[in-house]
Every structure is written in C-alpha cells, then in structure tokens.
Amino acid sequence: MNNDLKPVMEGIFEVGPPSRLNGAICPECNKKFFPKPMVCPHCLGEVQNIELSTEGKIYTYSILRTKPPYGLPQPYAVGWVDLEADGLRIFSLLDPDRISDLDFGKRVTLRVGAIGVDNNGQACLRYYFTPKDGGEQ
Amino acid sequence: MRSVDIIGVGITNFGKHIETSLVELGGRVAIEAIKDAGIKPSQINAGFFANMQAANIFTDFTVGQNVFWQAGINSVPVFNIENACTSGSSAFNLAWMGVASGMYDIAIVVGAEKLVVPNLGLMQAGSTELDTLEGLVVPNAFAMRANLHMATYGTTKEQLAMVAVKNRRHAGLNPLAQFRSPITVEEVLNAPMIADPLTRLSCCPNADGAAAVVLCASDYSRQYTSRSVNVAASVLVTGSYENPCNMAQWDADRRASSIAYERAGLGPQDLDVVECHDAFTISEIVHYEGIGLCPEGEGGRLLESGATSLGGKIPVNPSGGLLSKGHPVAATAVAQIVEGVRQLRGEAGACQVEGAKVFMAECMGADKAGDIKSCTVNILQN
Structure with a gap:
C-alpha cells in the first residue's frame, strides 16, 4: 500500500495490517458509535476511543452503474454492514473487485486501500469490506 | 392554536x-396565489421562501426577499428555508404555525427551484x-432500500416498475x-440501470418549477374566498438516528x-387522495406502509391491486408524482399541497x-445514518 496517501477523512481508521475503524463507546450508556461523536448523544458524557470489529455481514447493498463520484470505479458497490460484535450497522464502500460475490448476509472483512480521490481530487485511502472466502451464511 | 385555511x-x-x-x-x-386568494399584498403579514440549491448552483442566497418584493410584499418578516426535499413543506409548517399561533393572520409560502443546468451530477448529502466520501449518492441510498424491501417482503422488480407506469398514466x-x-x-x-434495481425510469428527473400557497386564519378566510381548504394537521419530524436502523421501513x-x-x-x-414523495x-411503496395505507411489507401488493391508481380505493400521486413531473426540490412539497387544494x-x-x-x-428529505433528515405530513380537509 502507498503509505504517502491520506485517509479520505482524518481519524476514521488506522492503517494496518490489520486496519481498524476508530469507533467510540460511552461508558455510562454502554453504547458504541461510528464515527466517534463529540460526546455521547444520549447523556452528553465523554466517550472513549475503541477499535471496532473488523468482521461483519452485509445487511443491504447496491451497485451504482452510472458515472461514479470521487473517481470510484464504475460500477462500484456500497452497503450497510452489521458489526455483530459491536451491535453497530455501518455504511461502507464494498470491494469493487468482488461485486459479483455480494449478497445479503454475506460475511465480510474490513480492508483499507487506495481507491478513488478525496475532496481535493488527490488519490486517497478508503475503508471497504470484502467478502470472506467460504464464509457465506 | 387557531384553525388555519389555505x-x-x-x-x-x-x-x-x-x-x-x-x-x-x-x-x-x-x-398567482395572492390573486387567487382575493387579497392585497399589503394584507400579508409574513413570507416563507423555500429553496435548496440556488446558493450551490447560482451562488444566489437570501432569495425570498427578491421573490416577495416582485409580488408587492415588503417590510414584513421574510424567512429563507432549506430542509432538502421537505424545504417547501417545512416553510409551509412554519407559516401554518405562525398563523395558528396568532402571530400572523395571513402568510404566504413559496417554494422555487431551478435544477435544469448542465453537469449537475448526482445529488449527495x-x-x-x-x-x-465512502460513495453514498441518493440513487444508491434508495436502491439499498429497494433491495432490502424485496429480500424482506417479496416485493418484485415488476411491482417497483408499476409505480412509474401508474404515475406516468x-x-x-x-x-x-x-x-x-x-x-x-x-x-x-429495460431502461439504463442507475443503481440496481433502479433504472433511469425508476428515478425522478430534475426539473425547474415553483409553487405557492396563501394561509389565513379560518376566522377571516370567508372574507376573501368561498374556496378555502382547512389545514387539519401540519407535522414535521426528523430521524431518530438509532443504530441499528431498520432500512426496510421509514419509522x-x-x-x-x-x-x-x-x-x-x-x-x-x-x-380520499394522497400525494407522496415518489423520488424513486x-x-x-414504502410510504404506503409508513402512512398506514397497508400493513408493513404489503406496499408492492397494494400497488399491484390498483387501489392507488385513479379510480382505485385510495389514489396516490394523481398529479403524476415526482416520477413524471420531475423534482424541483424546494417547489415539490408546496406543489403537493397545491395539488391537494x-x-x-x-x-x-x-x-x-x-x-x-x-x-x-407526505414528503421526506435526505439521508442520515440510514435514517432520514426530515419528514412532513400535511392533512387538508374540506
């Protein structure tokens, strides 16, 4: 991976291996969040940084066939992924090279890679989930 | 709160x-709305102007004062309002509140939008x-809901397509x-695929357009017109942003x-008749379920039964909806109310x-955390 590239948004993930998404937990409410909020939106207390699970399964997804934004591949797929260990459903780009393998309930793993450009038109790193081989439910 | 008429x-x-x-x-x-109401511009106590994209496309902002001045309205409070697709109905909700509270006797709402410009691209949040930044644009947000609705309830691609066919009819x-x-x-x-399963004819086109309504305290409306319509309810809510969010329904x-x-x-x-936000x-289909026209998951079958066609039990979008009219964003929800009147x-x-x-x-605006940013429901009654 090109280590000179910046993440698409600062502070969202740690570049691995293994790459991790930066989440947060409120110790009072025991609720987890992604991305990290300023404070817990339920009690306005301080939240603590946590690393989120790198494993999940696809809740829903879609494939965009028309001209993509941010220099993303055409076509590309996005979806909502359930991180069951964290009780969170998060939005994510899905592996552009594995579009034909996507399905509901498909087990997926977190990756970070150089895909597309950022708001300044510069090549950048994005997080995405890729189907786990043989892990289909 | 006082009773309010259009x-x-x-x-x-x-x-x-x-x-x-x-x-x-x-x-x-x-x-047109002022003349239709049978009032003079000087009788209007406040103006509410809705627009979403003028600052983005034309670097125009605070447009309402320019709009209302042309119609003879000046000196009174004027508000400029943006709330995505519900910009127009949010302006209406504020105007209704202003008159219902007794602050104003007569208020005007205008929603206007110009979107037919080259290279506008896909709308995003x-x-x-x-x-x-991770690739969410409006069509794939709705395509994910469509895929989930089909997988969860057995809604078919044909039923989705029938919405466009009905509204075009x-x-x-x-x-x-x-x-x-x-x-x-x-x-x-068979139209070009935008985001599976939504083809170009499953997505509302861009449009330019404008719509206006004049609201008046019911105590005074008879002085001006015999064709007034009562606002039985005007409601705006936002999303709850609970995680995980059920994306097969709109809470x-x-x-x-x-x-x-x-x-x-x-x-x-x-x-008796409904206009809803058929952007896709x-x-x-999901709105049918949300507003209670049918049980959860039955929207596709309700549509296929013909109940929501003109001549059916509860016609929805008899105007042709956004799918046929196009979606001049801030004009849309005011136009729905005009259709109702x-x-x-x-x-x-x-x-x-x-x-x-x-x-x-019914109108709905923008995505946040798999939920929506705003939803309006207005009920009008004779």
Whole structure:
C-alpha cells in the first residue's frame, strides 16, 4: 500500500495490517458509535476511543452503474454492514473487485486501500469490506 | 392554536424554464396565489421562501426577499428555508404555525427551484459527510432500500416498475407534468440501470418549477374566498438516528402520520387522495406502509391491486408524482399541497378524485445514518 496517501477523512481508521475503524463507546450508556461523536448523544458524557470489529455481514447493498463520484470505479458497490460484535450497522464502500460475490448476509472483512480521490481530487485511502472466502451464511 | 385555511394557490408547470430566473419563477406563483386568494399584498403579514440549491448552483442566497418584493410584499418578516426535499413543506409548517399561533393572520409560502443546468451530477448529502466520501449518492441510498424491501417482503422488480407506469398514466391527465407519454413495465425494467434495481425510469428527473400557497386564519378566510381548504394537521419530524436502523421501513413516516392523524381526528381509512414523495419507485411503496395505507411489507401488493391508481380505493400521486413531473426540490412539497387544494376544491381537472374531502401530502428529505433528515405530513380537509 502507498503509505504517502491520506485517509479520505482524518481519524476514521488506522492503517494496518490489520486496519481498524476508530469507533467510540460511552461508558455510562454502554453504547458504541461510528464515527466517534463529540460526546455521547444520549447523556452528553465523554466517550472513549475503541477499535471496532473488523468482521461483519452485509445487511443491504447496491451497485451504482452510472458515472461514479470521487473517481470510484464504475460500477462500484456500497452497503450497510452489521458489526455483530459491536451491535453497530455501518455504511461502507464494498470491494469493487468482488461485486459479483455480494449478497445479503454475506460475511465480510474490513480492508483499507487506495481507491478513488478525496475532496481535493488527490488519490486517497478508503475503508471497504470484502467478502470472506467460504464464509457465506 | 387557531384553525388555519389555505385561501390561495399558484403553480408553474414542472420542466425546463431555461429563460426564466429563479426569482421570476417564484414571483409568478406568488402573484398567482395572492390573486387567487382575493387579497392585497399589503394584507400579508409574513413570507416563507423555500429553496435548496440556488446558493450551490447560482451562488444566489437570501432569495425570498427578491421573490416577495416582485409580488408587492415588503417590510414584513421574510424567512429563507432549506430542509432538502421537505424545504417547501417545512416553510409551509412554519407559516401554518405562525398563523395558528396568532402571530400572523395571513402568510404566504413559496417554494422555487431551478435544477435544469448542465453537469449537475448526482445529488449527495454534502462533501464533508463520511457516507458521501465512502460513495453514498441518493440513487444508491434508495436502491439499498429497494433491495432490502424485496429480500424482506417479496416485493418484485415488476411491482417497483408499476409505480412509474401508474404515475406516468396519471401524468398523461396533468397538463403541468413534464413527462406525459405512457410507459410500460418492460420499458421501465429495460431502461439504463442507475443503481440496481433502479433504472433511469425508476428515478425522478430534475426539473425547474415553483409553487405557492396563501394561509389565513379560518376566522377571516370567508372574507376573501368561498374556496378555502382547512389545514387539519401540519407535522414535521426528523430521524431518530438509532443504530441499528431498520432500512426496510421509514419509522419517520409512521411517527409523522400518527401525530397528524391524531391532531386531525382522522385515520388512514379517511383519506380520499394522497400525494407522496415518489423520488424513486421504491419510495412510494414504502410510504404506503409508513402512512398506514397497508400493513408493513404489503406496499408492492397494494400497488399491484390498483387501489392507488385513479379510480382505485385510495389514489396516490394523481398529479403524476415526482416520477413524471420531475423534482424541483424546494417547489415539490408546496406543489403537493397545491395539488391537494385543487383536489378538495374539485378543480383538479382530469386528475380529479370525485368527491375528495380529505387529502394527505407526505414528503421526506435526505439521508442520515440510514435514517432520514426530515419528514412532513400535511392533512387538508374540506
């Protein structure tokens, strides 16, 4: 991976291996969040940084066939992924090279890679989930 | 709170208004609504102007004062309002609140938008949002809901396509709609794919357009017109942003319509005609379920039964909806209310639902955390 590239948004993930998404937990409410909020939106207390699970399964997804934004591949797929260990459903780009393998309930793993450009038109790193081989439910 | 009536309406056709400025579009409908109401501009106590994209596209902002001045309105409070697709109904909700509270006796709402410009691209939530940077654009947000609805409830691609076919059939009766030629299920399914399973004919087109309504305290409306229509309920809610969010349903529809039904003392069985936010075919089906026209998961089958077609039990989008008229964002939700007033006045021409007494306008705006940013439900009654 090109280590000179910046993440698409600062502070969202740690570049691995293994790459991790930066989440947060409120110790009072025991609720987890992604991305990290300023404070817990339920009690306005301080939240603590946590690393989120790198494993999940696809809740829903879609494939965009028309001209993509941010220099993303055409076509590309996005979806909502359930991180069951964290009780969170998060939005994510899905592996552009594995579009034909996507399905509901498909087990997926977190990756970070150089895909597309950022708001300044510069090549950048994005997080995405890729189907786990043989892990289909 | 006082009872509030709508006493005047104005609307342009939705489509291309290349030679007409945003300010002129807004001014035209304001003038039409004021004349329709039978009042003088000096009798208006406040103006509410809705627009979403002018600052982005034309670097125009605080446009309302320019719009209202053309229609003879000055010196009074003027507000400029943006709330995505519900910009127009949010302006309406504020105007209703202003009159219902007793602050104003008469208020005007104008929603106007110009979107027919080269290279507009796909609409998205804003370039500082993480979801947008990860590839979320409006069509794939709705495509994910469509895929989930099909997987969860057995809704079919054909049922989705039938929404576009029905609304286009209705649009053939509406001279103000942009696209009026009939289309078939096969044509919808075979149109270029935008985001699986939504094809180009499953997505509402861009449009320019404007619409206006004049609201008046019910105590005074009879002085000006015999064609007033009562606002039985005006409700705006936002998303709950709970995680995980059920994306096969719109909880906000359910919450907003429940509040509206309670305030109006009515239920879904009392509705005679509905205009809803059919930005994509899947939207209309999920809205049926959210506002209680059918049980959860039954929207596709309700549509297929013909119940929501003109002549059916509860016609939805007799104007042709956004899918046929196009979606001049901030004009859309005001136009829905104008359609409702025309239905309840018996002035809807070939789109008329015979004897319509109760109308609902439902509108929804923007995505956040898999939920929505805003949802409005307005019930009008004769």
